[in-house]
Amino acid sequence: MNQDQKKNSIEQLGEFGLIKHLTSNFISRNSSSIAGVGDDCAVIDRDETSFTLISSDLFLENIHFDLMYVPLKQLGYKAISASVSDVYAMNGMAEQVTVNIGFSSRFPLEAIEELYDGIRRACDFFKVDLVGGDTSSSSKGLMISVTAIGKVDKHKVAYRSGASSKDILLVSGDLGSAYLGLQILEREKSVFLSNPNIQPELAPYDSLIKKQLMPEARIDVIQLLDELGVVPTSMIDVSDGLASELIHLCESNNLGCVIHEEKIPYQEDTMLVSTELNLSPLTCAMNGGEDYELLFSVAQADFDKIKGNPYFTPIGYFTDEKGTATLMDQSGQIHELKAQGWNHF
Amino acid sequence: MNQDQKKNSIEQLGEFGLIKHLTSNFISRNSSSIAGVGDDCAVIDRDETSFTLISSDLFLENIHFDLMYVPLKQLGYKAISASVSDVYAMNGMAEQVTVNIGFSSRFPLEAIEELYDGIRRACDFFKVDLVGGDTSSSSKGLMISVTAIGKVDKHKVAYRSGASSKDILLVSGDLGSAYLGLQILEREKSVFLSNPNIQPELAPYDSLIKKQLMPEARIDVIQLLDELGVVPTSMIDVSDGLASELIHLCESNNLGCVIHEEKIPYQEDTMLVSTELNLSPLTCAMNGGEDYELLFSVAQADFDKIKGNPYFTPIGYFTDEKGTATLMDQSGQIHELKAQGWNHF
Numbered sequence: 156m157n158q159d160q161k162k163n164s165i166e167q168l169g170e171f172g173l174i175k176h177l178t179s180n181f182i183s184r185n186s187s188s189i190a191g192v193g194d195d196c197a198v199i200d201r202d203e204t205s206f207t208l209i210s211s212d213l214f215l216e217n218i219h220f221d222l223m224y225v226p227l228k229q230l231g232y233k234a235i236s237a238s239v240s241d242v243y244a245m246n247g248m249a250e251q252v253t254v255n256i257g258f259s260s261r262f263p264l265e266a267i268e269e270l271y272d273g274i275r276r277a278c279d280f281f282k283v284d285l286v287g288g289d290t291s292s293s294s295k296g297l298m299i300s301v302t303a304i305g306k307v308d309k310h311k312v313a314y315r316s317g318a319s320s321k322d323i324l325l326v327s328g329d330l331g332s333a334y335l336g337l338q339i340l341e342r343e344k345s346v347f348l349s350n351p352n353i354q355p356e357l358a359p360y361d362s363l364i365k366k367q368l369m370p371e372a373r374i375d376v377i378q379l380l381d382e383l384g385v386v387p388t389s390m391i392d393v394s395d396g397l398a399s400e401l402i403h404l405c406e407s408n409n410l411g412c413v414i415h416e417e418k419i420p421y422q423e424d425t426m427l428v429s430t431e432l433n434l435s436p437l438t439c440a441m442n443g444g445e446d447y448e449l450l451f452s453v454a455q456a457d458f459d460k461i462k463g464n465p466y467f468t469p470i471g472y473f474t475d476e477k478g479t480a481t482l483m484d485q486s487g488q489i490h491e492l493k494a495q496g497w498n499h500f
Numbered sequence: 501m502n503q504d505q506k507k508n509s510i511e512q513l514g515e516f517g518l519i520k521h522l523t524s525n526f527i528s529r530n531s532s533s534i535a536g537v538g539d540d541c542a543v544i545d546r547d548e549t550s551f552t553l554i555s556s557d558l559f560l561e562n563i564h565f566d567l568m569y570v571p572l573k574q575l576g577y578k579a580i581s582a583s584v585s586d587v588y589a590m591n592g593m594a595e596q597v598t599v600n601i602g603f604s605s606r607f608p609l610e611a612i613e614e615l616y617d618g619i620r621r622a623c624d625f626f627k628v629d630l631v632g633g634d635t636s637s638s639s640k641g642l643m644i645s646v647t648a649i650g651k652v653d654k655h656k657v658a659y660r661s662g663a664s665s666k667d668i669l670l671v672s673g674d675l676g677s678a679y680l681g682l683q684i685l686e687r688e689k690s691v692f693l694s695n696p697n698i699q700p701e702l703a704p705y706d707s708l709i710k711k712q713l714m715p716e717a718r719i720d721v722i723q724l725l726d727e728l729g730v731v732p733t734s735m736i737d738v739s740d741g742l743a744s745e746l747i748h749l750c751e752s753n754n755l756g757c758v759i760h761e762e763k764i765p766y767q768e769d770t771m772l773v774s775t776e777l778n779l780s781p782l783t784c785a786m787n788g789g790e791d792y793e794l795l796f797s798v799a800q801a802d803f804d805k806i807k808g809n810p811y812f813t814p815i816g817y818f819t820d821e822k823g824t825a826t827l828m829d830q831s832g833q834i835h836e837l838k839a840q841g842w843n844h845f
Contacts, residue, residue: 164609173609173635177616183629185595187651191631197598199631199649202547211556211632211647213600217639250530253542255558255645264509264518271522284528286536286544287556290518294562300600300645302556304544306532 171403193407194315195244195392196305206312208249208305210241216296223347224340227266229368230299231273237394238303239281240372240447244392245314247307248377251286252278255300257293270299281374311381313390313451315407320475322388322452324404324412325467327376329422330397331429331436334443336360336367338432362424370447376466383460387451398441399494400450401480404473411476414492416484420468441482441492516748538752539660540589540737541650551657553594553650555586561641568692569685572611574713575644576618582739583648584626585717585792589737590659592652593722596631597623600645602638615644626719656726658735658796660752665820667733667797669749669757670812672721674767675742676774676781679788681705681712683777707769715792721811728805732796743786744839745795746825749818756821759837761829765813786827786837 168176178192189206190198196208214234216222222230239249254274258267267290278285283303307313343355357364372392380387389408391400397419405412421436429436440446452473453461461467471483480492513521523537534551535543541553559579561567567575584594599619603612612635623630628648652658688700702709717737725732734753736745742764750757766781774781785791797818798806806812816828825837 165612168609170635173612174633177612177635178630181620181623181630183631184627185629187595188629188631191596191629192633194632197596197631197649199552199596201550201552201651205546207544207546207552209554209596209598209632209647209649211598211600211645213602213634213636213643213645215602215636215638215643218602218637250532251536251542251544251554253554253556253647255556257558257560257563257643264513267510267518267522275526278526282529284530284533284536285523285526286528286533286542287539287554288519288537289558290515290522291558291560292563293560295640298558298560298602298643300556300558302554302598302647304542304554306546 190314195241198245198312205306205308208242208245208247208307209302210238211300211302212238212241214299214301216298221344222297223344225368227269228273231270232277232369234299234301235274235277235281235283236370236372237447238301239283239305239374240392240394242303242305243372243374243377244390244449245307246311246377246380246387246390247305249281249283249303249305251284251304253287253302254285255288257291257298259293259295259297262297281372311386313387315389315391315404318389318404318408318410318452318473319454320410320473322454322473323458323469324414324450324452324471324473325461325469326393326397326420326448326450327373327467328446328448329420329425330393330446330448331439331443332363332366332422332425333370333445334439335425335428335432335434336363336365337445338434339364339428340367360424360428362422363428367445370445372447373449376449379466385453385457385460388454390449390451393446393448393450394444396442396444396494397450398480398492401492402494404450404452405478405480408473409477411474411479411481412471413474414471414482416482418468418470535659540586543590543657550651550653553587553590553592553652554647555583556645556647557583557586559644559646561643566689567642568689570713572614573618576615577622577714579644579646580619580622580626580628581715581717582792583646584628584650584719585737585739587648587650588717588719588722589735589794590652591656591722591725591732591735592650594626594628594648594650596629596649598632598647599630600633602636602643604638604640607642626717656731658732660734660736660749663734663749663753663755663797663818664799665755665818667799667818668803668814669759669795669797669816669818670806670814671738671742671765671793671795672718672811673791673793674765674770675738675791675793676770676784676788677708677711677767678715678790679784680770680773680777680779681708681710682790683779684708684773685712705769705773707767708773712790715790717792718794721794724811728809730798730802730805733799735794735796738791738793738795739789741787741789741839742795743825743837746837747839749795749797750823750825753818754822756819756824756826757816758819759816759827761827763813763815
């Protein structure tokens, strides 16, 4: 096998296939290990009434962020937000984070202070405590590793699995806007690189850019579900695009799903700017990523508690057609979904 | 302030000063956050009888490891070992790990499989479960982030603080060997770079190189302390050199200490090879780092339980002389210790 074939095999596996492949011969031996690889968080059984939730994320310069247009303060905020989002995706509340950073000598103290200022603001907003971490130099670039720690009542934990056929699929907020924010920032970067004297025009795109740079993980949704007395039968956060998350849920539940194109929620700016950029809002929602909304299912019996709530949009339902996540377009045609999202390889 | 002055201020703060500086205005708001920045692990209060321990570490290519002489299998093993060592340093047992890796396109699938093979071997040895993590591409190099999760009985937790004046300081195993292993590997790398036809001669240095490449965090020490009925009054793992760890303990306890030079434990190879390399074994122990032994204190009343045990060497004691970690050399002269170890900046 030559180098190219070897590399191809990583590309063929993709991020999720690779993790499955690498961890297939690991065994679990501690009774406290309830769930592991393949959900948003590790689930640890430590006490009678609640599970401890732990999620780790790595954020790498020029892979996950571009410092040409991402201010360090907002990067710090986003790293925390993206990490606690995984705890919310288990229907839990985050309580602690640890943050490790590596950075090269090109970063002065003021830059690292900015990053930590953003981390502190996010800790304040999400009411989590920074309880550890360290700093290191790196040979090149900035890298951030965040571990989020939370808890969830045992009878309220929402895994990716647990749903039944006909359970209703809902999504919080709106989709596609973070991806459009990224496209605007990339466009203005190109303009700036070709002529540094042209000032970027970002004001008309404020809401999209804010969603890209400072996404707010949906702590409010978890609180609201609790108030409504609804426990999702399955849940995942929308970080890699709706298509990818729907496929994860279908695979985890050994079910299929049907999503109605006309139900997918967009904000007004998403409709306007996607037209301006010649993109379909559906593509932005399906394959864009980084919306950090919550995608979840509820039993039909629970649907009345949640129906009409402006926080949530019902977009479809699970079916018995194992492993086939599908979209019904506005003309009634069915399309099978493929994850094209955030594949770093 | 110009660029150089700014960079200097990071250098002046050093790794530990920088973390203290960056986190000084963070507040703690959750009652479950017991201890945080400034100990080996975050300590989370989740149940009646035990604390949950969490530690995260970042391992970066060309900062923490050099793939010219570190085989990926051993790197995977070491990353887990170094991480669970932080749990042992709280007198706890590790039960889970999560592993995130970023790697550039120069790594074929086989390389990543080797890394995970080492991770799996370490998980087997330390009886921990891999419960999460992901993979990502990186623009350059390999980076590994490991989070170790463990627990400790509340009445057995050993913080860096908690010691009293006259408590005896002990260390497990021997010191300085991992640093000498590194020196040998660096020497053979230079030889190889100047003449690739010369085969490295590593066999005579097996024990030192193994200690550098595959350190075994002292799970056995924690089990032994439990059997002996000894709870350390303070503890830390020796990852950055004995001098640095003694200074940490003195600062955390608001005490001083005296260490006797002739008590510091070395293995025979350390004595032989340090002579060959024209290094003092004392320097290797004090400022070398990566031994992953445990440095801890016990109350005088407990000393009889542990005295003469071949696993431990008493090397000195705490004093009332706040903040002055000192070494008494073989002639009876006192020297104040300075941390020169593992400062990445």
